[in-house]
Amino acid sequence: MQLETSVQSLKMGTEESELGGSIKAGSGRMLDRKNRLLFYNRSFKIACIASASFVCLVLFSILFFMFRTGVLTFRDVPMATFFFSTDWSPENESYGAFVFIFGTFALTLLTLLISVPLSIIIAVFMAEVAPKWMRNLLRPVLDLLVGIPSVVYGFLGLTILIPLLRNITGTNMGDGILAAAIVLTIMVLPTISRISDDAISVVPRKYRDASYALGATRFQTIFKVTIPAARSGIMYGVILGMARAIGETMAVVMVIGNTPQLADALFKPTSVLTSNIVMQISNVPFDSTWNNALYMMGFLLLVISLLMIVLVRLLQQKGAHR
Amino acid sequence: MKAKTADKLATSIIVAVAAFIVLILAGLLGYILFRGLGHISFDFLTSAPETIRKGGGIGPQLFNSIFLLVLTMIITIPIGLGAGIYMSEYAPPNRITNSIRLIVEVLSSVPSIIVGLFGLLILVNMFGLGFSLFSGALALTVFNLPLMVRITEQALKGVPREQKEASLALGLSKWKTITSVMLPIALPVILTGTILAAGRVFGEAAALLFTAGMSSPRLDFTDWNPFSPFSPLNPFRPAETLAVHIWKINSEGLAPDAAQIAAGASAVLVITVLLFNFAARWLGRYMHRKFTAIK
Incomplete structure (x- = not known):
């Protein structure tokens, strides 16, 4: 009391x-x-x-x-069918989402394969090579590009990239995973390179001085000392770019072709989780299995982006401990 | 000698690749502006779109985008400020606060299409708001809120400790200290961040497709009664924004000049985002100068 x-x-x-x-x-x-x-x-x-x-x-x-x-999807569709079947034809009651899950992962991987090396080169250029006035010009421009709406990138892909790719392949095929990956690369490039640029810029000067004192060239210093020292910051940028690429909808849906077939070739109309949701959600009756399956795909996306943030957190903690 | 050649080679490769990418990015920006600017006129910005004939404009869409942005900000700013103030001033440094911070971070990385799906499920169907500006504004709030919280928290953390302590030492209560001393000091940072967040909201499409809808009723711009169904100010009417309009005319546009309209609308969108950016930079610098008395 x-x-x-x-x-x-x-x-x-x-x-x-x-x-x-x-x-x-x-x-x-x-x-x-x-x-x-x-x-x-x-x-x-x-x-x-x-x-x-x-x-x-x-x-x-x-x-x-x-x-x-x-x-609720799993009331009508077995879990294994949903995750591993490649047959997505809701009109005939078959709901296999493997094509879209695979498409999302393949697209993200391809995007990272193109964008990460390019971003790191740009980051190195800005942090180590470029003169100061150029740096002061480029940084705001890249920050600005991060803010350009994704629908504009999609429109650019549709009007410039697709005709270009058609010319290169010489066929009618332009839509597909490569076109989407190029558009996404342009979208995530400013994000990854700006974060990597910041990470490289804060590597202590003494590391570089020590490397130069040992007789290393600039190239050796950058790739053997600076980039490894900035590793966790660069990883942070890459994961953020990856999260953006996985969840991106409007830019992807305009160039990927929107056909539920497995993305086993670069120029083949396919579909990913986000684009399939956008294309189909407005035509399905509420409370149908089709509708629920689309929500399940959304939930998958949500879980993936959640995992990425947790990964970023772990990386930051690791960076703080070191 | 060999290391030196490698160094020269690598440097030139880096410069070449960087120059190439920067040229592409600058070229794309220039392409949008150049191609679209030719199509922008006062008539284009104010007239209603045509479905089959040539010469439609983007007037209602532009109005919807701006109105939606205002509605979103009216909802977001108080909640975002409140949560940011809590995170920075009231929250004890413990596990719960850390997990709230994680929640804010996760929320800011939720893909916009998920926000759209959630809005369709909860706002449009469950709450019965239908495809309306109000549902759109709430969906955009989900999208914008975490940014606002983070901006406020960081701005308040940046307020010098002495200012806060001086206020408390003068006998001001905590509420008064926060609202009359700390918020004004943090205002430039908060404003800059808010404008940048507004730029992001302005171009958002995926979250709006299924919340604000893809159609716009015939608006009567002489009717300013917010309860009339044809009034532009009615928040419970469906509203197609500029970004959604670009998507729609690209996927199902029937007008013969659809490509030009899309180009013009894209240019308007990009110019608006550029304006938001410049405004944020200028305002931040202006207020900083004004408050710190630096010439």
């Missing part, structure tokens, strides 16, 4: 200490200055806590409702 009251007074103490030292005691009336201040402080704090809880609630409700709707 006594403990309880002392805890009570302690709590009161913290509340009142937020009021500042000018108020020692109130006049005792209902709405004197002390009570008013106490009221303002309390309601402001509650409003802030409520906002923070709202943010958390939003994420949990996204996770919950996506899962609840998505999991």
Whole structure:
């Protein structure tokens, strides 16, 4: 009992200490200055806590409702069929999403294969080679490119890249995983190279000086000392770029062809998780298995992007420990 | 000698590749602006789109985009500020606070198509809001909120400790310290961040396709009663934004000049994003100069 009251007074103490030292005691009336201040402080704090809880609630409700709707798929479709069958023809009741899952991973991998080397070269150029005025010009331009809407990149892909690819292959085939990967590369390049640029720039000067003192050339210093030292920062940029590539919708849907067939060739119309959702969700009846299967695909995307953030977190912690 | 040749070779390769990429990126930007600018006129920016005939404009779409942005900001800014203030000033440094920070980070990386799906499920169907500006604004809030929280938190963390302590030492309460001392100091950073976030919202399409809808009713720009179904100010009407419009005319446009309209609309979108960026930079610099008395 006594403990309880002392805890009570302690709590009161913290509340009142937020009021500042000018108020020692109130006049005792209902709405004197002390009570008013106490009221303002309390309601402001509650409003802030409520906002923070709202943010958390939003994420949990996204996770919950996506899962609840998505999991209904498995009432009608066996899990193995959904994940491993390549036959996606909802008109005939077959819901195999393997084509899209594979497409998403293949597209992301191809995008990274093209964009990571290029991004690192640009980052090295900006941080180590370019003169200062050029650096001051390029950095804002790259920051700006990050903000260009994805639908514009898709439009560019559709009007420039596809005709170009058709010319190169000499056939009617331009849509496909390569076109999508090139568009995504242009989209994630500014992200990855700016983060890598920052990571390379903060490598302590003494590392470079030590390397030069040992007689290494600039090229050797960059690739054997600077880049390994900036490794975790570069990884951070790569994962962020990857997350963007996996979740990207509008740019991909305009150049990938949107046909549910396995992406086993570079120029073959195919489909990924995001593009398939966008193309089909507006035509399906609510509460149908088709609809639920699309939500399950959305939930998969959500889980993948969640895992990536956790990975980024682990990397940052590792970076902090070293 | 061999190492030196390798060094020279590598340097020239780096310079060549970087120059090539930068040229491509600059070329793309120039291409959008160059190709689109020819099509932009006052008429194009204000007239309604045509479905089959030539010469349609993007007036309603432009209006919808701006209106939607305003609605989103009205919802996002108070909640984002509140949550940011909590994270920076009230939250005790413990595991729960860390996990809230992780939640904010995860929320900011949720793909926009998922936000769209979620909006379709919850806002449009479950809450019965239908395809409307209001559902669109709420979906964009999901998208924008984590950015706002992070911006506010970092801006408040950047306020010098002395300022806060001086205020507390003068006997001001915590609420007064935050709202009258810390927020004004943090304002330039918060404003800059907000404008940049607004630029991102302005070009968003995937989250809006199934929340704000892909159609726009005939708007009557003389009717400013927010409850009338044809009023542009009615938040419960479906609204197609500029970014969604670009997608729609590329996938199912029937007008003979669809490609030009898409080019013009893309240029408008890019120019707006550029304006947002420049405004943010200029405002940040201006306010910094004003508050710190640096010439």
